[in-house]
Amino acid sequence: MKRYNRLFHLESNKEATLANRLVNGCWNWEWLRDFTGSRTSNLVNAMINEIDHIQLTNSDDDWLWEASIDGTFKMVTQKINVFIWRVVLNRLPTRLNLSARCIEIQRIGCVLCDWCVESLNHVLFSCSMAFELWRKIRVWVDVQIPVVSSWKEWIQWFDGWHVTAKKEDTLYVIISTLLWHIWRYKNAILFNSKSFKKNVMFDSIRSVAYKWVSSRGKLDTSWNSWLISPL
Ligand SMILES: [Zn+2]
Known part of the structure; x- marks a missing residue:
């Protein structure tokens, strides 16, 4: 999460998951140094606000983007934020990550192409x-x-992309939604779920990103213009 990059640099254990930082229902951070600057404290509060309502479990999340109720949609965007956090930390259960943790798996080939090792970057x-x-x-x-x-290469390019904050924010949302869709699709194949079809992926990304950007009040374009030119 670009806006939480600063916090990530301050995190003492870059491998820690959000679940590791949740002890007895309370957030338990271990920062590299104390910070008194209000900007950083505000950032911590903003992040907690965004992630606090999420139930951290090991189970797989359900498909939720069909839901149109605001509350449910907010949950979807929170899930995507947590997902991105796990991408940054390389903590998603790819076959390579599972085998590196000595969890017995039969194969480490990519579930989608069976051509390469299923690493996070590959997927x-x-x-x-x-x-x-x-x-x-x-x-x-x-x-x-x-x-x-x-992710590192993407964010390096993104950090050097100098445009308006609105454009930046919108592209960030679109790419986060894209990555989340790819991951969900991989899981649908892995678990043999017919709930999601390859040919609707692109449409779904555009639709979820549109709802997300609109819900933040940063969109003044109609759905039709969004489809033609989102930035
Ligand atoms: Zn593959």
Whole structure:
């Protein structure tokens, strides 16, 4: 999460999950140094606000983006934020990560292509379906986003992309929604769920991102203009 980058640098254990930081129902942070600056404290409060209502479990989340009720949608966006946090920390249960934790799995090949090792970077950035969706998004937003192969590469480019805050925010939402969709799709295949079809992925990304940006009051375009030009 770009706006929480500062907190991430202050986190003493970059590998800690949010669940690790939740002790007996209370947030228990371990920062590298004390900070008294109000900007940083405000940032901590903002992040807690965003993530506090999420139940941290190991179970797989349900498909929720069909829901139109505001409350439910807010939960979806919170889930995406937590998902991104786990991407940053490389804490998602890819087959490579599971085998690195000595969890017995039969194969480490990618569930989508069976061609490469299923690492986080492969699934979200390089696997053929991810690659194709990134390409579609690039054309849709009409921005020369380079081909990136990791979150780090993406955020490095993004941090150096100097545009208005509104454009920045919108693209960040779109890319976060994209990555989340790819991950959900991979899980749907893995768990043999028919709940999500490949051919609606791009439409769903545009729809979820639209709701998300509108819910933050930062959108003054109609759905039709959003489809033509989101930024
Ligand atoms: Zn693959």
